[in-house]
Amino acid sequence: MKQGRKNTMKLILIIIYLVLTLSGLILMKKGGNPGSLSITNGTANFGVSLISLAGLVCYLCSFLLFTRIVVMFDLSYIMPICTGIVQVLTLVASKIIFKENITTAGIIGATLVIIGIVVMNWKQAA
Numbered sequence: 001m002k003q004g005r006k007n008t009m010k011l012i013l014i015i016i017y018l019v020l021t022l023s024g025l026i027l028m029k030k031g032g033n034p035g036s037l038s039i040t041n042g043t044a045n046f047g048v049s050l051i052s053l054a055g056l057v058c059y060l061c062s063f064l065l066f067t068r069i070v071v072m073f074d075l076s077y078i079m080p081i082c083t084g085i086v087q088v089l090t091l092v093a094s095k096i097i098f099k100e101n102i103t104t105a106g107i108i109g110a111t112l113v114i115i116g117i118v119v120m121n122w123k124q125a126a
Contacts, residue, residue, distance in 0.1 A: 013069055014082065020062035022089050026097060027055025081120060084113040 031052025038045045048056070069078060088110045094100040 010069075010072055013065060013072075017062050017065045017069055017082065018085060018089065020058045020065065021086050022093060024055045024057075024059030024062055025090060026093055027058060028052050029055075029098065031055055077120065081117055084117050088113055 031049040031054075036045075036047045038047075066082070069082070072078075091102060091106055091110050095102050
């Protein structure tokens, strides 16, 4: 019973990581402001829109969470899976939110990523 609860917690952390990463990317893109850095009279100034700042905070939180996730799993297992899922979700979100074009190559690539994730997990489930 304790192992089941532990696995559920790991899954929740991964889902939170994915949501924060995707939110960070979307908000930074929506903010449309890469930020500006200037030094005037010995004072450093950094300017960024609030939407971009929210995206930066989400992305930073996702990075910090991922450092915890990496410790919980084999790196050779968790890195390709999380990266692949983020890539596919980003492709879908870019189409839905930003109306970006998805090419045939993009669809084929996303399909291969999904197949790769399934194959990587096949041994885990058996």
